Amino acid sequence: MTTSSNILWIKHPLSHFTANNEDASNGIVIDQANGLIIELVAKNRTPITPIHQVFDARQHVLLPGLVNTHHHLYQTLTRALPAAINKSLFPWLKALYPIWAKLQPNMLSLATQVGLTELVLSGCTTVADHHYLFPDALYEAIDIQVNASAKVGCRVTLTRGSMSLGEKDGGLPPQQTVQTDQQILQDSARLIDTYHQSETGSMLNIALAPCSPFSVTTELMIETAKLARQHRVMLHTHLAETEDENNFCLEKFGLRPLDYLESVNWLASDVWLAHGIHFNDSEIQRLGQAKVGICHCPSSNMILASGICRTKELQQAGVKVGLGVDGSASNDGSNMMQEVRQALLINRLRYSADQVTHLDALYWATKGSAQVIGRDDIGELAVGKQADLALFKLDELRFSGSHDPLAALVLCGAHQADAVMCKGQWLVKEGKMLAGDLVELRQQHQQAAFNLCNEL
Ligand code: ZN
Secondary structure, eight states: OOOGGGEEEEEOOSEEOOSSSOOOTTEEEEETTTTEEEEEOOTTOOOSSOOSEEEEOTTEEEEEOEEEOOOOGGGGGGTTOTTTTTOOHHHHHHHHHHHHTTOOHHHHHHHHHHHHHHHHHTTEEEEEEEEOOOOGGGTTHHHHHHHHHHHHOOEEEEEEEEOOOOGGGTOSSOGGGOOOHHHHHHHHHHHHHHHOOOSTTOSEEEEEEEOOTTTSOHHHHHHHHHHHHHHTOOEEEEESOOHHHHHHHHHHHSSOHHHHHHHTTOOSTTEEEEEOOSOOHHHHHHHHHHTOEEEEOHHHHHHTTOOOOOHHHHHHHTOEEEEOOOOGGGTOOOOHHHHHHHHHHHHHHHSOTTTSOHHHHHHIIIIIHHHHTTOSSSSSOOTTSBOOEEEEEOOSGGGTTOOOHHHHHHHTTOOOOSEEEETTEEEEETTEESSSOHHHHHHHHHHHHHHHHHOO
16 A cells, blocks of 8 residues: 655665667666656656655666676676686686585585675665576575575576586586486476566566586476466576587587577577677577677676677567676676676677667666666666666765766676665665674685685
8 A cells, every 4th residue: 555654765866877769867766665656757847746755866877777688697606716717618617616516515505695785885686596406415405595685685586507418428517416307307397386476566477597508418408498388487508608618519419509509499589698698690580589688797708708789689689688786706896887788898898889878788788787787667767667776976086086977887897786675675774784894704605715715
């Protein structure tokens, strides 16, 4: 039931980005009781709705809460690890798999909380995580992540990842990290039944996500798609990240990665792919016709020297394009606002300076990302959308002398939000998380990371 005590006006923002063509120059009105945006206040206007509370945003740039479409939160435990740095994807994975295989439940819980908290502090309100490691100790990995993400308070899409093609069968991961197809499918069905919220405004979605073509069987790709469609949940995997992967698919299946994807019924609008770099022109057209989503991961692609996603051609063909920070072992941070800047910079290497702007990069991180993970209720400021907001102050030295506040956010390198709201509730105020003890969390996480990497 809506009462006037719940009505909050985010008043007179310094600047704003709605991710659509609507004008919110004088702010937005939120109903905190149901977590919705109920009014946009255009230039020279005041709200029609009776207001009970006001947030003075004269020093803030107002954005929709950012949406991260690809992460591996457990990897926050293996950042800047000497055994893995300065390598391309396949040798990097081979260095890390034996360490990741030792992951314990409390480690995953801490890693999930740390990564999500970093993201929220950077203005992110929705996170898709791709967890594909289920060694014996971690059979309930997604259940652990459900509990950990509830402590942080942001929205999550937890993708039930999988690996079933171990080294002895020609795959890349070591045998102790893979499960049987049957174990994977049973657990996937259980997780959807137990946790997936299909309604508008969902705080927790489940999606199904075989790790990549080089780590699962063909049968598992096919059966996973069938299961997801029975339950109307999204499908996710890594694809076309490296030339090594192209070669692997040609050798093993006699097909390029996209042909393989189509052969297992994955070329469809309920699928989003991480990276999507090495597609040729005709493959881009096919992706567009199928309305597939691509998660562009600029930092990871640069660190692993994987290549540059063809964002503009993909968009023009009809592909949904969003952003992701990717796992912390190939980023090595979890900061969505920094990723917006990285997206702008890497795309300037491929396209001319006037073809890709800070507004394009902000769009990818908001409405673009929301579309990629199949959501039309978040990612923009509009009446009826979820009240997920990020507010940035430009009061650090790095912004001094800047003129266009929205451009300054990206070009001067904003990295921390002053206030963040999810579903009408404040998660961050004055640059601080309102819940949890971050000093204690950091100490426990650092100790867990040390234990994981020194037990070998
Ligand atoms: Zn990834």
